[in-house]
Amino acid sequence: MNSIEIGALSASSETLADLADLLVETVAAGGSVSFMHPLAPGAASAFWEKSLAAAARGERMVLGAWDGTVLVGTVTLLLDCPPNQPHRAEIAKLMTSVEYRGRGVGTRLMRAAERLAVDKGRTLLVLDTATDEGASGLYERLGFTLAGEIPDYALKPHGGLTGTLIYWKRIGASSR
Numbered sequence: 001m002n003s004i005e006i007g008a009l010s011a012s013s014e015t016l017a018d019l020a021d022l023l024v025e026t027v028a029a030g031g032s033v034s035f036m037h038p039l040a041p042g043a044a045s046a047f048w049e050k051s052l053a054a055a056a057r058g059e060r061m062v063l064g065a066w067d068g069t070v071l072v073g074t075v076t077l078l079l080d081c082p083p084n085q086p087h088r089a090e091i092a093k094l095m096t097s098v099e100y101r102g103r104g105v106g107t108r109l110m111r112a113a114e115r116l117a118v119d120k121g122r123t124l125l126v127l128d129t130a131t132d133e134g135a136s137g138l139y140e141r142l143g144f145t146l147a148g149e150i151p152d153y154a155l156k157p158h159g160g161l162t163g164t165l166i167y168w169k170r171i172g173a174s175s176r
Helices: 013-028 041-056 105-119 136-141
Strands: 004-008 060-067 070-078 088-096 124-130 145-155 161-170
Touching (some): 013 070, 013 088, 041 060, 105 136, 124 136
Parallel strands (some): 088 124
Antiparallel strands (some): 004 060, 060 070, 124 161
């Protein structure tokens, strides 16, 4: 796992293709990341083009985990909050390639996102994850606190409803 490098992503044709492939793979494997299976590669590319354009405007940061030249994971730190919430950020779209799951990639991505949030002066992180087959165990191991569950929040990628679990974590100066 030492060969995994984490860094901010920007729009290049290669990165967009890698991100689109990862999103399609995640949805096909049942990942509840706002899309339904089968996800067309063009729709995945369009999502990442918009996301990386928002990153270029400073509204978010998209991080990638690389094993050499292979993108094996990503997470997004949403920074564009309403005027009364300049102290918080939101974690979104944590994805790890099926082949790399259980090998610490998600943990490394989350820790990097948390450090970036602290660097941006944020003191609260929030996120949500699917009740069914979500990453609640990972988030709890990383110190996130469960705020509650909303039942029947979204459709699972292959059909059927799932609830969502809402988590929060104090970071930076406020976490001491």
